[in-house]
Structure formats: structure tokens, C-alpha cells
Amino acid sequence: MQEVRELKNVLERVEGKLVVAEKAYAALNFAVWLTIMAGYYIMLPFTGSGRAVSMAYWLTGGSIGVYFTGRVWKRYLNLTARNRRGGKRKGARIALSWLIGSVTGWIVVPAVAKVGGDTLIGLSLLTFISVSLFGQTLTIGDRESIPSFLIPAIAVPFLFGLHSGASTWAGFVIATGFGMTIVLYLHSAFKVIER
Numbered sequence: 001m002q003e004v005r006e007l008k009n010v011l012e013r014v015e016g017k018l019v020v021a022e023k024a025y026a027a028l029n030f031a032v033w034l035t036i037m038a039g040y041y042i043m044l045p046f047t048g049s050g051r052a053v054s055m056a057y058w059l060t061g062g063s064i065g066v067y068f069t070g071r072v073w074k075r076y077l078n079l080t081a082r083n084r085r086g087g088k089r090k091g092a093r094i095a096l097s098w099l100i101g102s103v104t105g106w107i108v109v110p111a112v113a114k115v116g117g118d119t120l121i122g123l124s125l126l127t128f129i130s131v132s133l134f135g136q137t138l139t140i141g142d143r144e145s146i147p148s149f150l151i152p153a154i155a156v157p158f159l160f161g162l163h164s165g166a167s168t169w170a171g172f173v174i175a176t177g178f179g180m181t182i183v184l185y186l187h188s189a190f191k192v193i194e195r
Contacts, residue, residue: 016192016193016195019188019189019192020189020192020193021076022076023144023185023186023188023189023192024185024186024189025072025073025075025076026140026142026144026145026185027181027182027185027186027189028072029069029072029073030145030148030178030181030182030185031178031182032065032068032069032072033065033069033178034175034178034179034182036061036062036064036065037171037174037175037178038175039057039061040054040057040058040061040171041168041171043057044168049167073091090139090140093135093139094135094136094139094140096135097131097132097133097134097135097136097138097139098132098135098136100131100132100135101127101128101129101130101131101132101133101134101135102128102132104127104128104131105124105125105126105127105128105129105131105132106124106128109123109124109127110124115160118164118165118166118167119159119160119162119166121166121167121170122159122162122166122167122168122169122170123156123159123166123170125167125170125171125174126152126153126155126156126159126170126173126174127156129148129149129152129174129177130149130150130152130153130156131149132149133145133148133149133152134149134153136149137149142185143184144181144184144185144187144188145181145184145185146181147176147177147180147181147184148177148178148180148181149177150177151173151174151176151177151180152170152173152174152177155170155173
């Protein structure tokens with residue numbers, strides 16, 4: 001009977017380490033994108049917010065972000081055989097959610113919105129992030145990531161009251177959602193450690 005209890009304790013510790021790793025990897029994903037976003041805002045005063053500069057930055061930053069988050073995702077999947085089997089399907093559903101978010105935010109919204117300029121960019125950005133991360137959150141099922149899409153979605157109506165700086169404000173709204181998501185993931189990890 002003692003051996004069974006010891007085995008149970010060992011398995012609970014291993015499970016706890018896997019959960020902590022999962023939460024830490026998820027927080028790391030959001031931290032990577034938050035860093036890339038912050039880099040964009042640091043660069044703006046020196047380069048301006050021209051379309052060519054923005055596209056070049058986001059293509060480069062996006063490629064770096066996808067590379068790092070892909071590596072993090074693979075490391076997470078390698079931790080547990082349970083997740084390895086469904087990893088490619090989850091990855092495909094996450095990619096699909098980002099495709100739907102991209103089409104909604106960058107094609108549909110500009111086609112139907114009755115605003116232009118900086119307000120349209122902010123609206124497209126908030127919509128893109130909200131839709132994409134909503135789908136990702138549904139796929140993964142982590143409650144900790146809810147602020148990443150909910151805060152930008154809630155911010156949409158407030159965007160129309162801004163007279164200037166709508167796209168920059170939208171970026172900081174997204175950064176706030178990502179920051180809260182990182183905090184929640186790390187809080188969940190520490191709760192598991194304290195058990």
C-alpha cells in the first residue's frame with residue numbers, strides 16, 4: 001500500500017511539472033509577440049508609420065514570431081505523448097483561426113467599415129487579434145488566454161471616440177490583453193507549484 005502512495009505522489013509531481021511547463025510555454029508565446037509588438041512601437045518615431053516600413057517590420061517580426069512560437073509548441077508537444085497525437089490537428093485549427101482572423105480583420109472590415117485612415121487600421125487590428133485569438137483559445141481551451149481576445153474585442157466601440165492615434169491605442173490595448181494573459185498563465189503555473 002505504501003508503494004502505491006509513493007507512486008501516486010511521483011505521478012502527481014510529474015503531472016504538476018507538465019502543467020507548469022505548459023503554462024510557462026503559453027506565457028512565453030504571448031511574451032514573444034508582446035516583445036515584437038513593443039519593438040514596432042519603439043521603431044515608429046525613427047521610421048514613421050509608412051505602409052512599406054510597417055509591412056516590412058511585420059513580415060520580419062511575424063516570421064521571427066512564428067519561428068519561435070513554433071519551436072515552443074514543438075517543445076511542449078514533446079513533453080507529453082497525450083498531446084503529441086493531437087498536436088498537428090490543434091496546430092492546423094490554430095492556423096485556421098489566424099487565417100479567419102486575418103481575412104476578417106484585414107479584408108472584410110475594410111470592405112464594410114464606414115471609417116478610414118488610422119481608425120480603420122485600429123479597427124482592423126483589434127478585429128484581427130480578437131477573432132484569431134478567440135479561435136485559438138477555443139482550440140486550446142486555456143482560460144488564461146481569454147484576456148488576449150476579450151480586451152481587444154471590448155475596446156472596439158471605444159475606438160470610434162478617438163480623434164487621433166487609434167492604431168497606436170489599439171496596439172496598447174492588445175499589449176494589455178497579452179500582458180494580462182501572461183500574468184494569468186504564470187499565476188496558474190505558480191498555483192500548481194504551490195500544491
